[in-house]
Every structure is written in structure tokens, then in C-alpha cells.
Amino acid sequence: MKIVISDNDHVNLRQEEAVFQRAGMEFTLYQCKTEKEVIEQLKGAAIVLNQYAPFTRDVIRALRPELKQIVRYGVGVDNIDCEAATEFGVQVCNVPDYGMNEVADHAMALLLSLVRKTAVMSAYTRDVKWDYGYAVPIHRVPGQTVGIVGLGRIGKTFAKRMCGFDCRRLAADPRYSVGEQVGGVDIVSMDRLLEESDMVSIHCPLQNTTRNLFDLAAFQKMKPTAFLVNTSRGGIVNEDDLYLALRDGLIAGAALDVVAKEPLRSSEQLFRLENFLCTPHIAWYSEEAAQEMKRKVAEEAVRFALGQQISYPVNHLLR
Secondary structure, X not given: OOEEEOOOOOOOXXXXXXXXXXXXXXXXXXXXXXXXXXXXXXXXOOEEEEOOOOEOHHHHHHHOOOOOEEEEOOOOOOOEOHHHHHXXXXXXXXXXXXXXXXXXXXXXXXXXXXXXXXHHHHHHHHHOOOOHHHHOOOOOOOOOEEEEEOOOHHHHHHHHHHHOOOOEEEEEOOOOOOOOEEOOEEEOOHHHHHHHOOEEEEOOOOOOOOOOOEOHHHHHHOOOOOEEEEOOOOOOEOHHHHHHXXXXXXXXXXXXXXXXXXOOOOOOHHHHOOOEEEOOOOOOOOHHHHHHHHHHHHHHHHHHHOOOOOOOEOOOOOO
């Protein structure tokens, strides 16, 4: 089977090389950015390791019948038309468990920075004066309610961390029934989560049902003292509506690690707001997580090539 990497911006491919060498396999690296480049350059490839290059219906159709598997670097597969892949018999895989701790930790860091106003006060102390009064009011974390949107691997990891802060924990996730309790977390409706939470952290995938999930109507249901963090996927939060909500005091603050169109321009109106924090899609990253992701992507491709059971199917095909 011809194995290729459609595109990759990593410093090196040592992890992938080691895995494929042990299996006696070779691969070729391309740097495709457009649908046209993917179709022209990857023709004949059976297994594709994919970072950002688009695998639309047209691309998948054009690469059939040779194309058999696409393995996505990371968790999200929103650049892959999974419905088309299933229709054309192409196995899609991802690596959903490589950065659970990192994303949960980053969500915690952003949330605490909002609640404790550390970023605001660091800048104020540096640029203006030494005076804690500028931060008033700050409220105690223990006893508050945290809402978790999406209780998958990362959501559950984040929930465990919040347990240590003695917070009441709510979650909205269609995989569970309202009224259930999962790991000490109460499953509630989305409306109830928005209305009762003092802090909200997003850990759901970007799908048709979650695109613009946090729009003006959602912000209007939240407490004016509530904080929002998104370390999941851009597009779940409507950024124009978020600006209005922060500007008009519908919520107290927000922090995004992901946005609908990356990178977020420095001229973006959100950056003019003191109650807005932003990091550059870094929540997934640690040296350990990066190496684990690269190794697992290659290992999943090797398992598929050898006809072994794969570990991380996104769609389910009969093989």
C-alpha cells in the first residue's frame, strides 16, 4: 500500500519514521493545501496521514478506488467529509486520546485566569500601578457551578480537575440522558447548564448540531457573572455574538484557544476587550503529547496496512 502524508508543519517526522521503519514500510511527504493539490499529488495513495489538507467529497471521489484510509493528526475531523468517506468505503481514523490532560489543563488555566483576573491584573500592575482594587470583584471558586459542554474523554478529564476545586459540576451531552450522573457529574439540559453555570467549558466536537451553539441567544441565557472557555473547536462559538455579549455585559468574560478562522487577526474587535483572552490553538500541546500523537497516527496506519484491528475508527466500515 502506498502511504503518504498529505501535509505537515511539524519540525521533524522522527516519530513517524521510527514506526514505519519498524514495520518495514515507507512513506512520502507532500505539502498539499488545496483540493486540487490533494487530487493531483496524492493519486494512487492508499493510506493518507492528514493534518490540514481538505478531504472533501470531490477529493475522496477522485482518489478512489486506491484510497483506503485517512488518519487525521489530532482529534477533530472537520476537514474530512466523513459521510463521503463512508459512502466510498474509506476508513477515517483520528487520535482522540493523545492530549486529554493538556487540553483539560489549558481549559483550567484559562478559566482560572478569567476568574482570578490574572492576565488583566498582570498587565495593569505592569502598565499602570500596584493596586488590587482594579480587580474588584473576584469571587471564590469553591461552591460555584461549572458547566461542561461535552462529556467525552477530555470533558471527563476536565471534570475530574474541577472536582478538586469543590465545584458543583453539570454537563450537557446527547450521549447521556438528562437526570443521569456520570462520574459525579449531573447530566442536564443545555438550557439548564447555561442558566445555572458560573463557569462554562466547551469540550464537544464541531458538528452541524454544535456550529454556533454559543450564539447571542445562548449568551442571553447565561449569568452576567459567568465565564466561558473554548478549547475544543472554532465555530462552536459565534465570535461576532461573543463580542456583543462581552461588550454589553451579558457574560463576564471569555477565553478562546480556537476560532472559526485561524489565525485570529490582531485587528479583530475581540482583542479590544479587557475581558477577552486568547491563545493560539495551543491547548493540545506538550512535548509528550506531540510525540504521542505522531507515533499513534503512524501506528494506526500500520495496523490498517497489515489488516489488523484499528484502534480509533471515526466511521465504521465492514472490512
